[in-house]
Amino acid sequence: MDLTLQAVEWKALARKALNGDQLTPEEGLAVLEAPDDEVLPLMHAAFEVRKRYYGKKVKLNMIINAKSGLCPEDCGYCSQSIVSTAPVSKYTLLDKESLLAGAREAMERKAGTYCIVAAGKGPTDKELQQVAEAVREIRATMPLKICACLGILKDGQAEKLAEAGVHRYNHNLNTSRENYPSITTTHTYDQRVETVQRSRAAGMSPCSGIIIGMGETDREIVEMAYALRELDADSVPINFLTPIPGTPLGGSARTPAMKALKVLALFRFICPAKEIRVSGGREASLRSLQPLSLYAANSIFVGDYLTTPGQEAAYDHQMIEDLGFEIEACAL
Template identity: 50%
Template sequence: MAKFDLLAQKALRREQPTRTELLEVLTSTDDDLLDAVAAAFRVRLRYFERRVKLNYLVNLKSGLCPEDCTYCSQRLGSSADILTYTWLSPEETRTAASCGIDAGASRVCLVASGRGPTDRDVGRLEPTIAEIKAEHPGVEVCACLGLLSEGQADRLREAGVDAYNHNLNTSAERYSDICTTHGFSDRVDTVRSATTAGLSPCSGLIAGLGETDDDIVDALFALRELDPDSVPVNFLIPFDGTPLAGRWDLTPQRCLRILVVARLVFPDAEVRLAGGREIHLRGLQTLALHVVNSIFLGDYLTSEGQPGQADLAMIRDAGFTVEGVGEPTLPDDRARVRTRHRGAGTTVPPNT
């Protein structure tokens, strides 16, 4: 019997792993890494077969944020070299969304910087969301607008939003180390508000913030209490001009172990490989597809991802298929879909 077979069997029965079992995965040796991935793959295969869901991110409003999250290039006081602008026009939003959908994305994530939307902000999005849904029937729209006020989740659902993303990011114990302008409980409350309103809850974490193995487990257990339908796993991009600049704590093997424990805690939820995958997993991205069943296509909020064609080729070459509303139609001249919401600003990781 392979080292982590019993953990796979528990996950296939939807039994939750213990802290000790998850720590055993996180502290395992590189010699055991393929056994851990194989255990997670058995679970992934049962619930999602060889399908990969593609998500496309549209940055509606960049920078100018009053929050002080230490990991974020859009934070208060950031000197990161990013584009800053207020809301994209409805036409720009629809065009950007269509680019991602044409490339195979079945979910569009509409993201805006800031503490949270005003009621006017929600109002400005309502017709745009309706037009995206009318133009692309079957495509999911996920909003990520920050902390929600009373009634806003209901308005977003009525406008056609399917899901709401608000990540817990790290453990409750460590949260004050990465942000002082709001608390861990504020994030929990927003996820619960979205769920109560009938929006599909999407909440995950960021690894590489200086957390311990116990912090990773605590964050996953806190997420488990919220019962999210999708769990994005991000890896810190240490932007120059932010407090975490130059922090390169992650290795490709460490990233894989974190993905494995996320899959074991969430056997039948959408586990999404999100920001930072290209620079941290590097050549092991393909192996990560045997654990996760969802990725972002192309770029992120203020950093570039792989070209869209490279993502699609990676999925195909690994023997997986794109789950979506149609076949990807990304031509060579749109291999990198761009709107004015793309930026840059991080140094190259050291060769360690």
């Protein structure tokens, strides 16, 4: 296909996104199936959309693994699940001082959002109270936004987190509705949707994303983007599966860098005004092409993930500077 003509078509998708029009399934598939030599004009078109809403700012987030292992769920991608034999640390919910120390570390890494993540089906009332107490102190002493990711929420729990000062609640859809039973059987896709809706109803900003590389088709990836658009998640983390030995998906292939970039462009077109975060697996899938991801995404994690290592925060800071972008200051 002629490069100039194809570049015009990518720009047409950008105009469509900026006008608030949804891509058709065929247009979404065209993005994912674009020839690799079209990736640069594709990313430029995605950048036109990103620039409209976020300019050249990059939001930094940091995760703390607040409760590790000991999870009764059977999620096939996770080293902390009950079906995993991967060697991971196992501990109950960290105390308040440890959570405060993590918040200080987030500040040192220039993160604007501190993500408190706990393995498990959902929090007990005692665990919820522990997190709430830590959040209140963090909010009183540090200019950080707080995101909580504690699993499926029961009646009243979202409201307690919001009252304590949690800004955002994360609960990923992870994969398509059709593919979901092949990834997890101990809870349902609809339970995840319900928790995202609970967080919004309680006044928290909903965060929900996906994991690429778990056997989904390209058409299902497009469906995931539509689902998150319909769910109106404010923040959309795009993870690329890290195949961990000892997990059911431990033998999966790494998502190639070019495919990862096309996925990010797709989500920018379909969720144009939302925070698109290139998340877990970024370093392993994108490798030397990581800087290109920020032409579609406007947010990253700095430091380690839950049970897998990230890269030095200084490297991310340098990458952002070299691109001529800037770290977004926390706006409470």
